[in-house]
Amino acid sequence: MQIQKNYPLKALNSFGVSISADLFTKLVSTSDVDQLIQWRKDNPDTSCLLIGGGSNMLFRDDFSGLAVSVALSGRALTSEDDDAYYISAAAGENWHEFVRWTIDQGYAGLENLSLIPGTVGAAPMQNIGAYGVELGDRLERLSAVDLITGERRVFSNEDCEFAYRDSFFKRQPADSWLIESVTFRLAKQPEWVVAYAGVDAALDGQEPSARLISDVIIALRQSKLPDPKVIGNAGSFFKNPIMGTAEWEALKVLFPNLPGYPQKDGSDTVKTSAGWLIDQCEWKAFRDKDAGIYEKHALVLVNHGEASGAEIWALAERVIGSVSSKFGIVLEAEPRVIA
Ligand SMILES: Cc1cc2nc3c(=O)[nH]c(=O)nc-3n(C[C@H](O)[C@H](O)[C@H](O)COP(=O)(O)OP(=O)(O)OC[C@H]3O[C@@H](n4cnc5c(N)ncnc54)[C@H](O)[C@@H]3O)c2cc1C
Incomplete structure (x- = not known):
């Protein structure tokens, strides 16, 4: 297991945010995994981050720890x-x-x-x-x-x-x-x-x-959906909210077009559409510098080029705030937000 310093992670996150990790390693074998376990024992105060394709992550800042690319194959x-x-x-x-x-x-x-x-x-x-x-x-x-x-x-x-x-x-x-x-x-x-x-x-x-x-x-x-190789994104940025059936029915009185999909797990809950909620707040195609909402899909936050993770997250918080004000529903981010 080789460790590199000040490693750029732009190619390892599908938002294409220009950040770096203090330390970086790639796991290609079981022996590398065993060495990582030992490394963590030897360095208990250094945080460690597992990365696959980086397509479900938003880095708000540089990562001050060991970023681990999981590259086991077969x-x-x-x-x-x-x-x-x-x-x-x-x-x-x-x-x-x-x-x-x-x-x-x-x-x-x-x-x-x-x-x-x-x-x-x-x-x-x-x-x-x-x-x-x-x-x-x-x-x-x-x-x-x-x-x-x-x-x-x-x-x-x-x-x-x-x-x-x-x-x-x-x-x-x-x-x-x-x-x-x-x-x-x-x-x-x-x-x-x-x-x-x-x-x-x-x-x-x-x-x-x-x-x-x-x-x-x-x-x-x-x-x-936008191709991350062309426009940085992490797919759906918010989870579809799940709420009690009574709560959903009360909202439906106020918003007759509110989508609802009764859950089949016997929990008396309904899943609604985060994309629809965001669309109602007229965010689709919004852009603030290079952070934006995809023009064809209100659920997808995009990086038009040089947006920082902090700018993308700031936009996510504005979306959360407006959906909360209009519907009383607090959206939850689907990707892992780091730092
Ligand atoms: C355009 C686009 C479309 C998408 N569409 C969908 C969709 O339809 N449905 C859907 O569910 N998701 C979708 N996603 C989200 C994403 O593709 C998935 O969540 C995918 O599984 C993330 O894989 P990754 O390797 O990139 O994970 P990463 O982003 O690298 O990591 C995600 C999480 O898993 C952890 N992790 C990574 N590898 C390991 C490992 N080996 N062991 C333990 N933890 C690990 C990371 O630490 C992190 O917490 C989409 C994303 C994009 C960009």
Whole structure:
């Protein structure tokens, strides 16, 4: 494990914010992970930050600690039974390339999660989800190591405690668990999820397949979301708020067009649309110097070029304030905000 000083992180965060880390290292092997555990024991006062693709982070300032790029690689079919294939991938594998690889190998199940930026290892953190499927619907187990104690543990799907953009790992002290690899259970008789956000219409009567659904979803995403390589962003910047059904019904009286999706977990709650709330406050396409709101999607904060993390965060706070004043709902940021 080699440590570099004053390392620029612009290429390692999808907002493209120009910041640097005091110290930087890249993990490419289990031996590197073991050395990191020892390094943390030797340097208990230096904070440590795990980075996959940096597509769910906003750096408000330079990072004064050790930034750790998780670049463990490898993917393979590990076993199969009558009903499913079990496919494992190391944490540093690029998520979308992994999804397309599974499709190329003839395994279905991850197609709805096509084109989500980032790495395999970060995907369980916030239980990534899109077009009616969440990671937790397909994950069999994962291997993680406690970076404080060095304990290695296999987590079952249940152990991960997946919820909407949430997991066991997100609720632990930041950077305490390093996810090393993830194993997926991909059914041999897949059930296509197509009745969602324009997928069915785009299929236009064609027989679904993993590749076709993936292609359709890639096209839909490209038409709606900015490519971080062109305009810096972290996808949806705010979580969709979940509230009690009675509270939602009371708001609906005041705002008859308020969207609502009753939650299926028996909790008597309704999820509403953060994008709709922000749109009602007329933020779409707003720009303050290089920090802005994407013109096609009110939920996406963008860096038009040279915005600092502090400027992007200041804009996020203005959005939170106006939604709170109008609707009494306090939006929560989805990406991890650092420093
Ligand atoms: C254009 C765009 C579209 C997006 N669309 C979606 C979407 O549809 N659905 C969705 O859910 N998300 C979406 N996202 C968010 C993002 O892609 C996901 O959250 C993704 O999983 C982040 O992966 P990453 O490797 O970039 O994580 P990072 O941003 O590097 O890290 C995210 C968090 O995970 C931690 N972490 C990273 N690697 C590990 C590891 N190996 N072990 C433990 N902790 C780790 C980090 O410390 C951090 O807390 C989108 C982002 C962009 C830019």
